[in-house]
Structures are given as C-alpha cells and as structure tokens.
Amino acid sequence: MPIYEFKCKKCGNEFEKFVLSYSQIKDVKCPKCGGEVEKKVSACAVGGSSGSTASGGSCTAFG
Numbered sequence: 313m314p315i316y317e318f319k320c321k322k323c324g325n326e327f328e329k330f331v332l333s334y335s336q337i338k339d340v341k342c343p344k345c346g347g348e349v350e351k352k353v354s355a356c357a358v359g360g361s362s363g364s365t366a367s368g369g370s371c372t373a374f375g
C-alpha cells in the first residue's frame with residue numbers, strides 16, 4: 313500500500329499519509345500547521361552509509 317511517512321519541516325510533526333501517485337507527495341502539507349513536509353526515506357536505503365539528509369535524486373524506484 314502506498315502509504316508514506318512524512319515529517320514537517322516547520323513543526324517536526326511526523327505522520328503517515330496515503331498517497332496514490334508519486335506526484336502527489338509534493339502536495340502533501342502538514343495536517344497540524346500546514347507547513348512544508350519532507351518524505352522520510354525508508355525503502356530507498358541501499359548502502360550502509362547512514363546519510364541523515366538524503367535529498368539526492370538517485371532514488372526514484374517507483375512503479
């Protein structure tokens with residue numbers, strides 16, 4: 313099921329949201345404050361390096 317974990321950049325609120333398509337992820341807002349959120353990286357961890365901020369675009373294995 314396409315449920316992704318998000319974290320609010322503004323208030324730090326963490327929540328899960330059902331997202332039908334990947335393009336909807338960028339439209340997700342924090343339900344508490346309406347702030348910008350970032351998707352928590354989960355399934356894309358490939359190597360053993362624990363990068364705290366994985367904002368690279370190399371993880372697009374969807375579909």
Ligand SMILES: [Zn+2]
Binds near residue numbers: 320325345
């Ligand atoms: Zn928030």
